[in-house]
Amino acid sequence: xxxxxxxxxxxxxxxxxxxxxxxxxxxxxxxxxxxxxxxxxxxxxxxxxxxxxxxxxxxxxxxxxxxxxxxxxxxxxxxxxxxxxxxxxxxxxxxxxxxxxxxxxxxxxxxxxxxxxxxxxxxxxxxxxxxxxxxxxxxxxxxxxxxxxxxxxxxxxxxxxxxxxxxxxxxxxxxxxxxxxxxxxxxxxxxxxxxxxxxxxxxxxxxxxxxxxxxxxxxxxxxxxxxxxxxxxxxxxxxxxxxxxxxxxxxxxxxxxxxxxxxxxxxxxxxxxxxxxxxxxxxxxxxxxxxxxxxxxxxxxxxxxxxxxxxxxxxxxxxxxxxxxxxxxxxxxxxxxxxxxxxxxxxxxxxxxxxxxxxxxxxxxxxxxxxxxxxxxxxxxxxxxxxxxxxxxxxxxxxxxxxxxxxxxxxxxxxxxxxxxxxxxxxxxxxxxxxxxxxxxxxxxxxxxxxxxxxxxxxxxxxxxxxxxxxxxxxxxxxxxxxxxxxxxxxxxxxxxxxxxxxxxxxxxxxxxxxxxxxxxxxxxxxxxxxxxxxxxxxxxxxxxxxxxxxxxxxxxxxxxxxxxxxxxxxxxxxxxxxxxxxxxxxxxxxxxxxxxxxxxxxxxxxxxxxxxxxxxxxxxxxxxxxxxxxxxxxxxxxxxxxxxxxxxxxxxxxxxxxxxxxxxxxxxxxxxxxxxxxxxxxxxxxxxxxxxxxxxxxxxxxxxxxxxxxxxxxxxxxxxxxxxxxxxxxxxxxxxxxxxxxxxxxxxxxxxxxxxxxxxxxxxxxxxxxxxxxxxxxxxxxxxxxxxxxxxxxxxxxxxxxxxxxxxxxxxx
Ligand code: SF4
Ligand code: SF4
Ligand code: FES
Numbered sequence: 001x002x003x004x005x006x007x008x009x010x011x012x013x014x015x016x017x018x019x020x021x022x023x024x025x026x027x028x029x030x031x032x033x034x035x036x037x038x039x040x041x042x043x044x045x046x047x048x049x050x051x052x053x054x055x056x057x058x059x060x061x062x063x064x065x066x067x068x069x070x071x072x073x074x075x076x077x078x079x080x081x082x083x084x085x086x087x088x089x090x091x092x093x094x095x096x097x098x099x100x101x102x103x104x105x106x107x108x109x110x111x112x113x114x115x116x117x118x119x120x121x122x123x124x125x126x127x128x129x130x131x132x133x134x135x136x137x138x139x140x141x142x143x144x145x146x147x148x149x150x151x152x153x154x155x156x157x158x159x160x161x162x163x164x165x166x167x168x169x170x171x172x173x174x175x176x177x178x179x180x181x182x183x184x185x186x187x188x189x190x191x192x193x194x195x196x197x198x199x200x201x202x203x204x205x206x207x208x209x210x211x212x213x214x215x216x217x218x219x220x221x222x223x224x225x226x227x228x229x230x231x232x233x234x235x236x237x238x239x240x241x242x243x244x245x246x247x248x249x250x251x252x253x254x255x256x257x258x259x260x261x262x263x264x265x266x267x268x269x270x271x272x273x274x275x276x277x278x279x280x281x282x283x284x285x286x287x288x289x290x291x292x293x294x295x296x297x298x299x300x301x302x303x304x305x306x307x308x309x310x311x312x313x314x315x316x317x318x319x320x321x322x323x324x325x326x327x328x329x330x331x332x333x334x335x336x337x338x339x340x341x342x343x344x345x346x347x348x349x350x351x352x353x354x355x356x357x358x359x360x361x362x363x364x365x366x367x368x369x370x371x372x373x374x375x376x377x378x379x380x381x382x383x384x385x386x387x388x389x390x391x392x393x394x395x396x397x398x399x400x401x402x403x404x405x406x407x408x409x410x411x412x413x414x415x416x417x418x419x420x421x422x423x424x425x426x427x428x429x430x431x432x433x434x435x436x437x438x439x440x441x442x443x444x445x446x447x448x449x450x451x452x453x454x455x456x457x458x459x460x461x462x463x464x465x466x467x468x469x470x471x472x473x474x475x476x477x478x479x480x481x482x483x484x485x486x487x488x489x490x491x492x493x494x495x496x497x498x499x500x501x502x503x504x505x506x507x508x509x510x511x512x513x514x515x516x517x518x519x520x521x522x523x524x525x526x527x528x529x530x531x532x533x534x535x536x537x538x539x540x541x542x543x544x545x546x547x548x549x550x551x552x553x554x555x556x557x558x559x560x561x562x563x564x565x566x567x568x569x570x571x572x573x574x575x576x577x578x579x580x581x582x583x584x585x586x587x588x589x590x591x592x593x594x595x596x597x598x599x600x601x602x603x604x605x606x607x608x609x610x611x612x613x614x615x616x617x618x619x620x621x622x623x624x625x626x627x628x629x630x631x632x633x634x635x636x637x638x639x640x641x642x643x644x645x646x647x648x649x650x651x652x653x654x655x656x657x658x659x660x661x662x663x664x665x666x667x668x669x670x671x672x673x674x675x676x677x678x679x680x681x682x683x684x685x686x687x688x689x690x691x692x693x694x695x696x697x698x699x700x701x702x703x704x705x706x707x708x709x710x711x712x713x714x715x716x717x718x719x720x721x722x723x724x725x726x727x728x729x730x731x732x733x734x735x736x737x738x739x740x741x742x743x744x745x746x747x748x749x750x751x752x753x754x755x756x757x758x759x760x761x762x763x764x765x766x767x768x769x770x771x772x773x774x775x776x777x778x779x780x781x782x783x784x785x786x787x788x789x790x791x792x793x794x795x796x797x798x799x800x801x802x803x804x805x806x807x808x809x810x811x812x813x814x
Contacts, residue, residue: 004016005017007022007067008072009073012029014031019066021038021066022060022065022067022071033053036050036109036147036149037063040276040277041276042159043400044064045150045151045153047148047150047193048190049186050087052186053080054073055071081117082184085119086123086183086187089121091114093122093126094126094144102219103226103228105232110217126173126175127172128172131143131170131198138208140221140227142221143198150199151212152221154215155212155215155279158400159279160211160393160396161395162209164201164207167198167199168198169197170195170196207724208724209279209389209725210282211279214273214280226269229269235270237272238638238639240637240680242283243576243619243620244284245283245389246577246578246629247389248577248628249273249278249390251272251273251284253639255269265641268640271284271286277688282724283725283731283734287725289736290731290733292609292616294615294644297644308594309332309596314338314341314592315333315596315598316596317341317600318344318598318599319573319576319581322580323633324625324648324665327669328651335654341589341590341591344574344575345582347803348546348573349587350551352364352582354551355555355558355562355571356701357556358562358702361697363696364571365569366538367629368390368570370538370568371394371395371568371570372398374402375402375533376534377399377404377407378408378567379395380440380540380541381409381548382572383544384408384414384417385412385417385721386722386723386789387721399422400420400421404426405530406426407530411434411719411806412431412783412785413429414429414780415780428523431782431783433518434719435548436517436518437550438709441554445557445560445564446511446513452560453703456560456703456705463513465509466507471505472503474502475499479496480494508521508524535566537566538568539569540572542572548804549711553709556704557705560703572629576626580633583627583670584669599729609730611793615644616644616646617642617644620639621638623635623636623675624636630693631696632688632690632693632694633670633671633691648664663675666678713807714808715808718808719788720787720788720805725737725738728791741776742795744762744773744776745786746775747778748779749784750783750786755813756775761775762813764810765809765812766800766807766810767802773788785806
C-alpha cells in the first residue's frame, strides 16, 4: 500500500500518494499547471515541456516527476514563464491559418495556450515542408496541424493496445544554428524534436476506436464524418452512458439542430469522451447515428399492443434495455404471471448464481479499475479482437503501465493480442482447444490458491506429478592458467574466473491439467518468470463461458479463485445491461404460449429497431439507468426526442400505480435513489462519482464442485464472434460503423487445408442447422478455428450454434 505524504505546491499543503506525478497531485488540488502532451493512465510522452515546474529548487517536468514527502513545488518562475511562452511561439511556427474552419476551433489547446501565454509575436521560423492530408480508417490526419505531441501514439499503445501509430520522419530542414545558442533551452529541444517528426499509421493494426481523435489537442486528427459539419461551440453536450457494451462508459452526445432542413429537429453530430477518465470503443464513439425516428403516436397499434401484453404468456427481450424497463417487465411478470425470456441474461444470471454459491456474495469482487491497476492479469473466455473493448483496454493498460504481465487464454489464435504491452515478452498467449476452459480455471486455482478445502486440494493433487528437468545455468569458475613472464621467461600460475555452462537436473511439480489445456511445463516456467515483483492480480472472465456446456462448474471454480487467491475477478456482462437485467428479472428458459417480443423477433413485436408492430425509443432517445461491469448503476440521458409510445405507456394501461415517466421507477431500484439525484461525472482526483455501486449481498454457499469433464469438440471448428465494433442489431443499423462482411473468416493456413479460395461460397453444416456463406481470410488470424460474425437480421448465423460459441461444422464448397 503506497503511503500518504504531504507536499507544498505554490504555498498550498497537498496530500498525495507517494510516487504520484506532480501534475496529478496539482490537478487533484485544483492547482493549474499547463500541460498539453500528458494523458492520465498513460506514460508521459515528454513532448511539450509546458509542464515545467520548480521542485526543491530544480526545474522538472510535472508530468514525469514524482512527489516525495515534504517537496516544495513552484509552478511558475520567471524562467519557466519564458520557456512556456517560447514553446507556444514555436508551436505556432508554420501552423496553417485555418482556425475559422478547423474542427477543433473553440476547444483547441494550441489556441488556448497561445492566448494564455500571451504570444503576440513570432521570433522563430523554419522553412515548411509539404504535408498532405491522409485518410486513415475512420479519421483523417492533417499533418499541417499536427504539433507532434505524440498523445495519439501513446494512447494507441498504452491504452488501446493496437500500436497502430508511430512517429515517422518529416524530412524538414534543420533548425537554424543560432536558435540553439539563443533560445530558451526547453523550447529549443522541443522544437528540434518536433521539426524532425510527423505521425505514421499502420492500417492493419487499427481497430477504428477513434481514441486518438479524442486525445488530439488540435485539429490534426478528426473524424472524417464529423469534419466540417459544425462548429464545436454550437453543440450541446449531453452526458450519457455507452449503450452498446457493459462498460457503459461516460460519453457525451453532442447535439444540434440539423443545419439545412426546414424542420429543425435535433441531430447527434458526434460522441465525445474525456480520455483522462474513460476510453470508448468504436461502436460507442461512432455508432450514435441510429435512432428510431417516429413522427407521432400510433393510437390504434398502441391499444393492440396493450392487449397483446395483457394476453401474453411470454415476453422475450434482450439486455439492451434500461433497468427501469427491466423493472417494468418484472412487474408485468408479477402482476400478469408472464414468463420473461432473455437467454443472454439468464446464462449470465445462472453463472453468477453458481459463482456466488461458492463465494457467499451475490456479486464478483473486481472492477475495471482493479484490472487497470493490477500488474498480473489473466483473461479467459474473451475474444479481445471483438468482445469487451474496455476490458481489452484495461488488460493492455495494466501490462503497459504497471510493469505488468498477462496470460491470454482463447481458442482463436489472434495475432493482434501479441501487440499488447510494452516491448519485451510481457504477455503469454495460450491458444487452447475449445472446452479446455474448465481445465484452465482449475489450473489457475492450482497455481495460485492457498488454504483450499481438503476435498478440492486433493482433487488438484491428483493431477500433479513430480518430474525432473535439465536446467542449464552459467556459473563462474576459477581456473588456473600457466602464463609466461615476458621479461624472465618463467612460467607461473595465474588464477582466472571464467563463465561456465552447467546442466543439472531439478525436480519440479507438473500438473496434467496442462495436457488438457494443450500446453506444457514451459507455461509453468513462463508464469514463474512473470510473477517476479507482482502483487496485484486480476482475472477477467468472458462471454464464451456463460453458455459453455460446463458453465455451472466453471462458475464455481471462478468462485473458488475469488475465495482462495488474491485475484480480483470481473465477470464481464455480455451485453450493455446484462448485469442489471440479471439482478432485476426472474427469467425462464422456455418460450411458450402467446409471445410478445421487445426488440426480439416474436409473433407480436414492439421494437426500437423500427421493425416491430409498435415503435419504441432507442437507447439514445431514453432516460434511464444501466448496471455496468463495475456493478455500478449509471444514468443515461436522451439525446434525441421521441414522439411515440414507451414501455411505460403500456405499463400504465396495465398497472394501477401509474408513472408519468419511465425514470419515475429509478427510485424503486436497488438503493432507491431518484434519477435526478444520480451524478454522472469524474472529479479532478480521478474519482468516479457516477450513480452508485450495488451492494454485494450475502448468499448461502457451499463448496461443491464437480470433476473435470472430458468432453471435446472434434473436427473442423467454428466460433460465433462479434463483428469488430458491433455488438447488436442496433450497431448493425448504424451507417457510421463499417461493416465486416457476414462471412466465414479463416486463416490463410486453414483456407489451404480446406482446399478453398477466398470468396468461395461454402455450405456450413452443424448439428443445429446449415447456412451458405462466402469465405474471407483474416490476416491477423492463425490456426484452424474459423469464425462467423453477424448481426445482420437477414442472415441467421446464430442457428449454427447451440448456445456455446464453438461448434464443429462440416464445410463444403458449393
Ligand atoms: S495527431 Fe494530434 S495527438 Fe497526434 S501527435 Fe499530432 S497533434 Fe498530437
Ligand atoms: S483509431 Fe484507435 S486503434 Fe486506430 S490508430 Fe486511433 S487509437 Fe489506434
Ligand atoms: S505535459 Fe509534461 S511534457 Fe507535456
